Amino acid sequence: MAGLAGLSVLFFLLPLAGLVIRAPWGSMASVITSKSSLDALGLTLVASLATTALALAFGFPLAWLLARGRFPGQTSLRGLTTLPMVLPPVVGGIALLMAYGRRGMIGAPLYHATGLSLPFTTPGVIVAESFVAMPFFVITVESGLRTMDTRLEDAARSLGASRWTVFRRVTLPLIAPSMIAGAVLAWSRAVGEFGATITFAGNLPGVTQTAPLAIYISQTTNHLDEAIALSLVLVAVSLAVMLGTRSRRRAG
Amino acid sequence: MLEADIQLRLSRLELAASFAVEAGEVVALVGPNGSGKSTVLRALAGLLRLAGGRVELGGQVLEDPTSRTRIVPEKRPVALMFQEYLLFPNMSAVDNVAFGLRARGTDRRQARDKAAAALARLGVSQVASARPIAMSGGQQQRVAMARALITEPKLLLLDEPLAALDVSTKAEVRRHLRSVLRESPSANVLVTHDLLDAVALAHRMVVIENGKIIQSGTPAEVTGRPRSRYVADLTGVNLLSGTGRGTSIDLDNGGRLTTGDASSGPALAVIPPAAVSVYRQPPETGDANIWHGIIGTVDLLGDRVRVRIEGTHVITAEVAPSAVDQLKLDDGGELWASFPAAAVTAYPP
Numbered sequence: 001m002a003g004l005a006g007l008s009v010l011f012f013l014l015p016l017a018g019l020v021i022r023a024p025w026g027s028m029a030s031v032i033t034s035k036s037s038l039d040a041l042g043l044t045l046v047a048s049l050a051t052t053a054l055a056l057a058f059g060f061p062l063a064w065l066l067a068r069g070r071f072p073g074q075t076s077l078r079g080l081t082t083l084p085m086v087l088p089p090v091v092g093g094i095a096l097l098m099a100y101g102r103r104g105m106i107g108a109p110l111y112h113a114t115g116l117s118l119p120f121t122t123p124g125v126i127v128a129e130s131f132v133a134m135p136f137f138v139i140t141v142e143s144g145l146r147t148m149d150t151r152l153e154d155a156a157r158s159l160g161a162s163r164w165t166v167f168r169r170v171t172l173p174l175i176a177p178s179m180i181a182g183a184v185l186a187w188s189r190a191v192g193e194f195g196a197t198i199t200f201a202g203n204l205p206g207v208t209q210t211a212p213l214a215i216y217i218s219q220t221t222n223h224l225d226e227a228i229a230l231s232l233v234l235v236a237v238s239l240a241v242m243l244g245t246r247s248r249r250r251a252g
Numbered sequence: 253m254l255e256a257d258i259q260l261r262l263s264r265l266e267l268a269a270s271f272a273v274e275a276g277e278v279v280a281l282v283g284p285n286g287s288g289k290s291t292v293l294r295a296l297a298g299l300l301r302l303a304g305g306r307v308e309l310g311g312q313v314l315e316d317p318t319s320r321t322r323i324v325p326e327k328r329p330v331a332l333m334f335q336e337y338l339l340f341p342n343m344s345a346v347d348n349v350a351f352g353l354r355a356r357g358t359d360r361r362q363a364r365d366k367a368a369a370a371l372a373r374l375g376v377s378q379v380a381s382a383r384p385i386a387m388s389g390g391q392q393q394r395v396a397m398a399r400a401l402i403t404e405p406k407l408l409l410l411d412e413p414l415a416a417l418d419v420s421t422k423a424e425v426r427r428h429l430r431s432v433l434r435e436s437p438s439a440n441v442l443v444t445h446d447l448l449d450a451v452a453l454a455h456r457m458v459v460i461e462n463g464k465i466i467q468s469g470t471p472a473e474v475t476g477r478p479r480s481r482y483v484a485d486l487t488g489v490n491l492l493s494g495t496g497r498g499t500s501i502d503l504d505n506g507g508r509l510t511t512g513d514a515s516s517g518p519a520l521a522v523i524p525p526a527a528v529s530v531y532r533q534p535p536e537t538g539d540a541n542i543w544h545g546i547i548g549t550v551d552l553l554g555d556r557v558r559v560r561i562e563g564t565h566v567i568t569a570e571v572a573p574s575a576v577d578q579l580k581l582d583d584g585g586e587l588w589a590s591f592p593a594a595a596v597t598a599y600p601p
Contacts, residue, residue, distance in 0.1 A: 149338070151334060151338055152338055152340060152341075154294075154297075154299050154325075154332075154334075155332070155334055155338045155340075156340070156351065156355070157299070157324075157325040157326050158297045158298075158299065158325050158326075158328075158330065158331065158332040159326075159331065159351050159352035159355055159399065159400075159403065160326045160327075160352050160355040160356045160403060161326055161351070161355035162326055162355070165355055169340075169351070170340060170342075173342040174341070174342060
């Protein structure tokens, strides 16, 4: 048992060690601060934060509806919202093209009417990332709402609190841990998004080329140093997120 | 004063209960699980909508479906203390207690001052800044009490106020709750399934079963003349029903009971188990009632033993523990029971 466990630890650790060992430590700073790297990292940050904000704005009402509503088809709707979590991202990208692409169901009339089109734009990246990442937020917050003792809300109301006060002072603080966890999950999923983004939004440096896309392109075009450097940045971000959420959990 | 006529239907319960509570009075709703006791409280608090009936408190109509009157929970001068207290886990005791005042618009500082004073009155100042998770059950109960009382409700509703406590703290909290309730100017309704709570805390008992009120009165009246098997089982007495014919009652499933009081028409009869004597042989006794049956269960209750004798009717006798050995009660078999006519209380149902 211990031997097999040790093997799997090695299996996970060796690739990370490989990244660290093969990293171009000497030229690291200049590689990361090159325009193409900064563009990719900046776009990743902007798009993933925008995705998280959209998840909060649109995902929260959906989570609320799924957790608290009672309507026919609720179970099917819940299944449908979680589908993007298990769907191959590249399939998601194709599906997005069919709907919001220049020749898509919604995209075509939108383009004819306004000349606006999502593919090959930064908003397109955000749409692709939202499609893949938002369900993580919805599901986490929904389960937080579901496991919360709703009698606490009854107690608050019977003490004279309006629905809004109950929401603000009781519901929100109690589901805050789920909100944070959901936001972190959705954000990190958005940071790593590749398949849906490249399929739907394309790979335009500075416009739709996020860090994962840049890493892949660098690697395939024999710029391995750049690929490794950017990868290490993402590793550092992931580690920071992991440690951050863990210390929060311990503190809470 | 509360005047309530509550009619509503939940999935497994049809509730139709009408009762009144004076200001300063404590009424205990007792009944088996699922009888609708807690539902009555939720309806009074406005957390459930009435289908019919009317709730009026101190001259103000809180709800009347026929005139489409319905005051939302937060606007009712009603406080509900839940089972398990349901303190807000994300707030300190002071903030829990101050919540009702803050929600009604008192400014933060004043609300917290009043809350701290309320905690002091209830003897729990030491947990003022603690979160509920760090408090004992008894402390939580007092904080919940302070939280409920701070808005000076006209109607105080307590759902199983002592059920969440362990035996060692229950008696002390019950005494304290009694003194708080006796001073409270509000109409008070408490739900309990513990007869001792009802007797110790309430002026009046209302017995509810299957959504209907089947008896109400002072604890002495209700326990002395139970109208249902549920109450008889709570107090541990034998309850039989039949038709009175002078000083005897023809029991519903056959047999006859000789009573001290005269009765006529439908009648209930109570026989305290301690008045019942048991024998292995047909007894030679002056007792007017001699029954015979098979030994059912034998249970120790304090320093007495309760023996169930199952014949035409089931009767429970309470005997000294020494009788278990003398009469070999553990072996089962036939047993005779006798009790005098004077031990039987007969009354109309």
